Amino acid sequence: MTGGRRGAVSVPDLVERARNGEARAVARLISLVEDASPLLREVMAGLAPYTGHAQIVGITGSPGVGKSTSTNALVAALRKAGKRVGVLAVDPSSPFSGGALLGDRVRMQDHALDKEVYIRSMASRGHLGGLSWTTPQALRVLDAAGCDVVLIETVGVGQSEVEIAGLADTTLVLLAPGMGDGIQAAKAGILEIGDVYVVNKADRDGAEQVRRELRNMLALAERDAEAWKPPIVLTVAQTGQGVDEVVEKIDEHRAWMESSGELDRRRVRRARDEIEAIAVTALRSRWGDVHERTELDALAEKVASGDSDPYTAADSLLETYTD
Amino acid sequence: MTGGRRGAVSVPDLVERARNGEARAVARLISLVEDASPLLREVMAGLAPYTGHAQIVGITGSPGVGKSTSTNALVAALRKAGKRVGVLAVDPSSPFSGGALLGDRVRMQDHALDKEVYIRSMASRGHLGGLSWTTPQALRVLDAAGCDVVLIETVGVGQSEVEIAGLADTTLVLLAPGMGDGIQAAKAGILEIGDVYVVNKADRDGAEQVRRELRNMLALAERDAEAWKPPIVLTVAQTGQGVDEVVEKIDEHRAWMESSGELDRRRVRRARDEIEAIAVTALRSRWGDVHERTELDALAEKVASGDSDPYTAADSLLETYTD
Numbered sequence: 001m002t003g004g005r006r007g008a009v010s011v012p013d014l015v016e017r018a019r020n021g022e023a024r025a026v027a028r029l030i031s032l033v034e035d036a037s038p039l040l041r042e043v044m045a046g047l048a049p050y051t052g053h054a055q056i057v058g059i060t061g062s063p064g065v066g067k068s069t070s071t072n073a074l075v076a077a078l079r080k081a082g083k084r085v086g087v088l089a090v091d092p093s094s095p096f097s098g099g100a101l102l103g104d105r106v107r108m109q110d111h112a113l114d115k116e117v118y119i120r121s122m123a124s125r126g127h128l129g130g131l132s133w134t135t136p137q138a139l140r141v142l143d144a145a146g147c148d149v150v151l152i153e154t155v156g157v158g159q160s161e162v163e164i165a166g167l168a169d170t171t172l173v174l175l176a177p178g179m180g181d182g183i184q185a186a187k188a189g190i191l192e193i194g195d196v197y198v199v200n201k202a203d204r205d206g207a208e209q210v211r212r213e214l215r216n217m218l219a220l221a222e223r224d225a226e227a228w229k230p231p232i233v234l235t236v237a238q239t240g241q242g243v244d245e246v247v248e249k250i251d252e253h254r255a256w257m258e259s260s261g262e263l264d265r266r267r268v269r270r271a272r273d274e275i276e277a278i279a280v281t282a283l284r285s286r287w288g289d290v291h292e293r294t295e296l297d298a299l300a301e302k303v304a305s306g307d308s309d310p311y312t313a314a315d316s317l318l319e320t321y322t323d
Numbered sequence: 324m325t326g327g328r329r330g331a332v333s334v335p336d337l338v339e340r341a342r343n344g345e346a347r348a349v350a351r352l353i354s355l356v357e358d359a360s361p362l363l364r365e366v367m368a369g370l371a372p373y374t375g376h377a378q379i380v381g382i383t384g385s386p387g388v389g390k391s392t393s394t395n396a397l398v399a400a401l402r403k404a405g406k407r408v409g410v411l412a413v414d415p416s417s418p419f420s421g422g423a424l425l426g427d428r429v430r431m432q433d434h435a436l437d438k439e440v441y442i443r444s445m446a447s448r449g450h451l452g453g454l455s456w457t458t459p460q461a462l463r464v465l466d467a468a469g470c471d472v473v474l475i476e477t478v479g480v481g482q483s484e485v486e487i488a489g490l491a492d493t494t495l496v497l498l499a500p501g502m503g504d505g506i507q508a509a510k511a512g513i514l515e516i517g518d519v520y521v522v523n524k525a526d527r528d529g530a531e532q533v534r535r536e537l538r539n540m541l542a543l544a545e546r547d548a549e550a551w552k553p554p555i556v557l558t559v560a561q562t563g564q565g566v567d568e569v570v571e572k573i574d575e576h577r578a579w580m581e582s583s584g585e586l587d588r589r590r591v592r593r594a595r596d597e598i599e600a601i602a603v604t605a606l607r608s609r610w611g612d613v614h615e616r617t618e619l620d621a622l623a624e625k626v627a628s629g630d631s632d633p634y635t636a637a638d639s640l641l642e643t644y645t646d
Contacts, residue, residue, distance in 0.1 A: 044632040051629050063385060137633075264627065271633065272623035276610065278637035280603050287599065300595035304587065306374050309367040310460075310594065314601035 011039055015046040018145045021084075026118055029141045033134050034122050044137065047144040052267070054086070054143040055254050058164040059153040060190070061174030066200045070174055070237040071151055075117060077243045078149055086142035086150035089121040090135055118142060133277035136167060136270065149250070165193035166273070169266060170253045172246070174198045175214065177206030191217055194230050196249045202234035202242065228256050287317060295320060334362055338369040341468045344407075349441055352464045356457050357445050367460065370467040375590070377409070377466035378577050381487035382476040383513070384497030389523045393497055393560040394474055398440060400566045401472055409465035409473035412444040413458055441465060456600035459490060459593065472573070488516035489596070492589060493576045495569070497521045498537065500529030514540055517553050519572045525557035525565065551579050610640060618643060 017025035078085045142150045165171040173194035199210050235242035257263035287296050302308035340348035401408045465473045488494040496517035522533050558565035580586035610619050625631040
């Protein structure tokens with residue numbers, strides 16, 4: 001911890017050390033992201049040439065399907081396949097605390113000493129509780145640090161499934177028997193986001209039925225002949241059963257993404273969202289932050305009291321701060 | 324359905340009819356919101372003077388706690404108390420379909436013929452899957468239409484709990500025995516968002532234990548002496564047991580919100596978010612929409628390929644479209 005957060009930071013030095021796989025440099029860069037450091041512009045410019053290698057794998061599923069256990073088992077299987085792995089656990093649940101409720105310390109203890117595995121929890125201070133623009137930037141850090149695969153999951157009650165899918169190259173949707181997931185799946189639109197479906201706790205009654213229902217529902221979805229057909233894998237994450245097959249399917253999906261051009265399309269779309277989010281954040285800070293009274297606050301009071309409406313107020317705001 | 328979507332719309336006429344409690348006019352206004360109609364500016368300006376009466380009550384909880392049944396039971400209890408009730412079921416799950424998966428027709432059939440109850444499902448096409456700026460505008464319509472209480476809940480797998488809380492005057496957090504909710508509660512930060520806690524399915528084993536755990540956890544949270552102390556109510560929504568008490572607690576919370584000044588504070592904060600979201604949406608449309616190649620697309624390609632970084636790209640975007 002010598003040096004640590006004190007002392008001048010040399011961004012080129014940090015970037016160099018992170019690229020060489022130094023865990024402390026990676027951690028430091030992600031902290032700069034979390035803290036929205038003014039150094040971030042320089043960090044992102046420095047990382048840009050080294051990004052694009054990692055496969056971002058999103059892990060989604062209702063509470064109780066075994067998301068944490070599956071992530072843990074996947075890390076083991078990916079390591080066995082010789083891959084450098086990053087894990088980003090995002091906590092979008094609380095806009096108030098601003099801190100990840102589950103720290104790194106309580107998660108993924110199996111892999112804590114493996115230096116080819118980076119594990120990081122972070123709070124995402126998104127507007128109105130969603131995943132914030134900080135998440136893609138943390139992914140950039142792990143990517144530039146040479147991870148072959150970065151697993152991303154949310155902590156908390158089933159939030160942000162779709163947002164995770166939006167950030168990932170490959171989205172795993174986890175289900176388990178006895179969760180009423182058949183119906184829930186249809187509700188949540190997870191049939192539209194899954195690239196690989198995993199029926200976990202496959203040693204329990206009903207796993208086959210979940211697979212059958214899922215297969216029927218997926219069969220109903222219209223797809224092009226060249227489109228990816230999402231496979232369904234049965235696992236028991238607790239024992240590792242089936243997890244190697246999940247890794248195979250992740251590899252196959254990556255290969256398909258590359259050959260079909262879908263990888264590039266998804267990545268351009270993501271970059272677009274990221275640029276937009278940064279531009280919007282910059283504008284928001286021009287409009288004023290929460291701690292001081294600004295023109296926006298005055299407008300908000302008029303809208304709350306019924307003396308104005310949100311469109312008229314938005315017009316005033318834009319007139320003042322743009323053109 | 325004569326006239327329907329064809330024919331010229333007179334906004335002042337629609338607003339007048341909605342204020343007089345005409346369900347079709349209310350439905351039409353919410354459709355204008357959903358369709359992001361260019362008439363919305365005029366609609367919101369017309370509604371503004373009549374807003375601020377309704378108490379917005381958010382209903383959150385993991386899948387399986389009985390959210391729909393509880394909403395249904397609450398509507399009945401609120402109607403018995405002589406209140407005009409609106410129900411807004413928001414489906415933020417899919418950015419792809421753009422349509423609410425569960426239509427109004429399959430929900431809330433008990434109240435379908437009561438003209439003092441407005442029921443509406445809507446898709447929310449939020450950026451990256453969150454609740455969009457359309458939700459607060461739909462709430463404005465129901466508010467101006469004279470609803471005393473508007474219940475808002477999300478459809479789907481436990482998404483957007485926190486976002487619902489951000490839109491509500493009063494947030495109900497539902498729990499049920501046997502869901503592992505004790506731990507899940509801590510994960511999701513629901514202890515920070517609940518104004519009233521409801522332990523549903525109280526006829527099952529373990530309800531008392533859920534209450535006890537919850538009480539202990541709430542006791543740990545630091546609160547001012549004048550702060551609201553969230554009550555815990557046990558219900559069996561299926562039979563209606565305990566639901567009148569929930570209504571009482573909702574009333575008490577409203578009274579506390581008014582006397583403490585918290586109601587005004589929450590509403591100004593919400594108006595602020597809403598103005599910001601509209602301003603940002605206006606800017607995004609200047610930056611280009613998804614269907615045509617714009618400067619933003621060109622920048623996104625450079626970022627995706629590592630030739631630029633998101634900050635430099637955001638700077639270019641802002642330089643072109645502002646100042």
